[in-house]
Amino acid sequence: MSEDYYERLVDEEALAAYLTDHLGDVDDGEYAVERHQAGHSNETLFVTWGDRELVVRRPPPGETAETAHDVLREYRVTEALVDTDVPVPEPLLACEDHDVIGSDFYVMERLEGEVLREAEPDAFADADSRRRIGEELVDTLAAIHDVDYEAVGLADFGHPPGYTERQVERWGQQLMWAFDTTAEEREVPDLYEVGAWLQDNVPEDHPHTLVHGDYKLDNVMFGTDDGRPELIGVFDWEMATLGDPRADLGWMLSYWRDPKDPDPVVPELTTTFMERDGYPTRQELVDRWESRTGFTFEHERFYRALAVYKLAALGEMFFRRYLEGNSDDPMYPKMEDRVPALAARAKRIIEGDEPL
Known part of the structure; x- marks a missing residue:
């Protein structure tokens, strides 16, 4: 720096x-x-x-x-x-x-504990700990979605009706903001196609809950409870609002890896150790979330494609900041190639070529 x-x-x-x-x-x-x-x-x-x-x-x-x-x-x-x-x-x-x-x-x-970002801690490298990490992660997401937001003073924190449609619109606008600068370097036509499909396939209705907006494994911290992983903190609430809990689940799943998955398209942002034996699969996480919340993960292709579309928009915003000299993050210039790869991944999800 x-x-x-x-x-x-x-x-x-x-x-x-x-x-x-x-x-x-x-x-x-x-x-x-x-x-x-x-x-x-x-x-x-x-x-x-x-x-x-x-x-x-x-x-x-x-x-x-x-x-x-x-x-x-x-x-x-x-x-x-x-x-x-x-x-x-x-x-x-x-x-x-x-x-x-x-x-x-x-x-x-400041909390003290483990953020599981690049490597699996040795203390957690056993089947029981791995299972518990996945369960704690999804159980805490369910707890977020179970918050009585009116009782904690967040009744005016967002406008849940139409949240998902606004997400598609908002992230499209973020892309356009980035494209104002990045289009001079290269175009990403697949993102226009993905955005159009999302607009045409927005679910008509959804539950109304508190949503985190950026919930994933490396935005939480684990401590230990009798030697077992215990989730002790959730961070990075900048995108939190009242909205659609299925969007949170889709986002979390976009970062979670199964052993059968192809190579990650953005290795700089992808943790892969949960491919090891013992970690729950994405489907198991979905099943547990459904049992904890009472909601069903309907329209799963939409929510997973939306998550990758948002990742692409974030990457394009990073690329713009790099081009304008407003960041020294070494990952940002790589978005020139990573964002088109994310757009291709979103299309694979839409077309059923990257199943849950």
Whole structure:
């Protein structure tokens, strides 16, 4: 990461002054800020504040598509879920004053545990742990969908009717925003075909629940309970709203691998260790979600194709930010080829060539 990019992310002096005003002086004088490199959307900063370990979340610098990086939305939903069955880190502060670090941001307590992103922890490399990881993942998704959103103060957090249709429209708009710049490099005609099919096949009705919007294995953290994996935190709520729970399930499944699957089209964003013996299959995850929620996963090709369409739109937005010099993420330039591959995958799902 370049020093210039880091300076655009955080003014350490201004952040320290803000934290002092709201949390008090650092007990032993220790203050350090470190950028977390694993994410590809909002920026995450780890902050040592005396004997406390904190996390600061902020959008990336530069122009972003409207609503794509709403960190204060993350703060509100996390605050609402603290006393529910959905495990979240404790939110502490939210700031709209751009004079502090140049953007909205919020501060939360840092959890300690394992995020299963690139490799399977040795402690979890047995059949029982593998099964439990999948079950904990889908059970927590069911818990999100079971939240009484009115009771926790989120009745105005979204407009559930028409959510799925708006998703198709919104992600099409995000693509158009990206294409304004990226089309000068290359076109992705398959995405126009996928978008048209999704518009023509939007389910007429769906359940109304709280939805996470980006629920997947590496957006949760596992601790241990008597040596067994226990899901202790759900992160990255920037796209949360009230909407269609089947869209969350389709998104989670788009990242989950079965042993029979072809090679991933975006290896940089694909974890493959769940292909090993012991992990539940996608169908088993669907069956468990249905039994936990009482919902059925109807129109599964639509929801899985929508998930990959959204991934393609995100990739194209990344590619635009790379072309404009607004990110130093080494994955972003690879989207020139990865997005067309995602578009082809969405078409395979639609045509039944990549079954559940």
